[in-house]
Amino acid sequence: MKVRKVITVVEEIHTEGGRAVSPPARVAVVAAVIENPWSGQGFVDDLSEGIDATASDLGALLAPRVLAALDAPAEAYGKAAIVGLDGEIEHGSGLIHTLKFGDHFRKAANATTLLPAVEKRGPSGVAFDIPLKHITDATIRSHHQTVEVRIADAPHPGEIVVALAAAAQGRPQQRLAALSTEQ
Template structure:
């Protein structure tokens, strides 16, 4: 089993004060921490069992990124939305990127630290150095998962990563929804349409 080789960690922080020409009532912070690592399966051809390296790398990556991101957000109490992403270099498989973020040893560590209980939205893609990294975010609480104000996408890039034999693994968070959000949410839509989450008429409306 190869060691975890982190070449660099990149922080991305945005603080939005004005949106649509109007000052935000509360400035919104979005932050991401991304680790650039050597792909542990690089040069090995098709590897049948990815689990040993997933376990070794997921723990190390969560230890490197989770406290750092919580710090950028000034604590879990300031996190309302979260998500994750991975980009594998051109010599790797998308399965390599997926393997490092779709494991409880990685995602659950962030969920617990962020004091959330919902599913982490994600992207796992392949590309070359400087590719646009798309990191989706949704509300960290399952009960508020339909809150469209918190349907967000962070976009950033790392000019020299991923190299062909690297993987970028990232976690993201936001302090709130979009400033001046006003498109409602799916719960309001369901109420107006008289349906449940599966799109079926509510009991009192069924003939």
């Protein structure tokens, strides 16, 4: 795995809807900009070699960093893979949609649900939204939220941005009824 850089962003929301949020709502994102392991190879029928060589190391790199940046227990989480213009969306999907990658985050966060994800291809500076869901119950609506990310110089055409996001709480000022009220 060739890492060009790692980016950490922490957002604290102090006011929402004109009301104070106490304690401030925290969301952290850690993204690695890596060389696409399939870059320059043309169409690759079997992605398993690149997945085996990259996915677990990438999960091990990102999971502890995003939880350290959050500086609180995670209640919601998500992931992203943004592929540079010379790659395929399947390259990003191959890295993040494997237990080799996701189990690092699930174990570190004491989570049981699948990580919601976004995958797309785009140029450097493309904005992307990482969806977040509750770490143990994806039906808890208060934790359905997104965090927007943009890295000015990534991904280059032969790179992939892989990111993990974690929130210490649900949406600030959430007030939707529980899903069970509609069932």
